[in-house]
Amino acid sequence: MIDHFGINCADLDAATTFYDTVLATLGHTRLKEFSDDQGHGAIGYGTTKPDFWISRFSDDLGPNREMHLAFSAPDAATVRAFVEAAVGLGAEVLHEPRHFPEYHDHYYGGFVRDPDGNNVEAVCHRVAPE
Template sequence: MIDHFGINCADLDAAKTFYDTVLGTLGYTRQMDVGVAVGYGGDGKPEFWISRFEDMGPNREVHVAFSAPDPATVRAFHEAAVRLGAESLHAPRMWPEYHAHYYGAFVRDPDGNNVEAVCHTAVEGTDPSL
């Protein structure tokens, strides 16, 4: 159900030091570092993310990504959320900066959290809408 989740940090450098150390004791390491966000996990799959964004207030949003079996399900998730009045943060699309088969959509839930549906097996060109 949960693919990955992330929290926002007031001081990303301090958070990196903290999570490098404490998650290291559990056998987890940095799997990806994209500057403003760092993903931790094992076996090449980041499942827990920390990030820092400018102008983030004291009640920082949470990011939760739900697994979807295919791109059509990601699109259905996005359409349903928008139909309910959710703000679309990112319409469904390929995200090659994450990895070659990453297809996701992001919306803001009623409490302001960043909620995503993601498929990790999309292949650009095999689905006419990709």
Template sequence: MIDHFGINCADWDASRSFYDAVLGTLGHGRVMDFGVAVGYGSDGNPAFWISDATKGDHVDGPNREVHIAFAARDVEQVRAFHDAAVAWGAESLHAPRLWPEYHPGYFGAFVRDPDGNNVEAVFHGAAPA
């Protein structure tokens, strides 16, 4: 059900140091690093993300958004997820598309839930466009 999730961190340096140390004891480490966001996991799959809460457009005070990505079986499920959310009245953050900057075949769509969280559906096997 859950593909990956992420939190925003107010003390970016301390958070990176903390998660490097504690997740390392469990056999996980940094598998992606975008400078303002770090993905942790094993076998090259980032399952847990931390982001610098002082950077980017996600800064919105003490109730910063959380990011949750739900696994989809295929591209059609990603599109159906987005369509259902928008029909419900959710804000579309990103319409369904390929995200090659994450990895080839990453197909995702992002919306805001009623509490302002960034919710995504993702399929990891889409053919490049």
């Protein structure tokens, strides 16, 4: 059901030190890192794939920062159905369903906001690039 989960951190360096240390005790390591021009970054932890992500958030989000939750989908059609169902309920689309080769070659996902403003995704890891 759950593919991966992510939280936003006020101090990514402090959070990285914390999660590098505590997750190592559970056998997990830092597996992937992304950064952008604005100094935002994301770090993925896991054992075989990044299941838990931390990222820097914008200072203007206030105390209730959004979280990211990705649900597993069996195929691209299900990802599209997930987004269509959310839109039918009035959800904002963050990213239309598509391939995300920057994540990996077979990553197909669609992202929406839930009623509380969280970034919710459906993702399939078995879709060949178009």
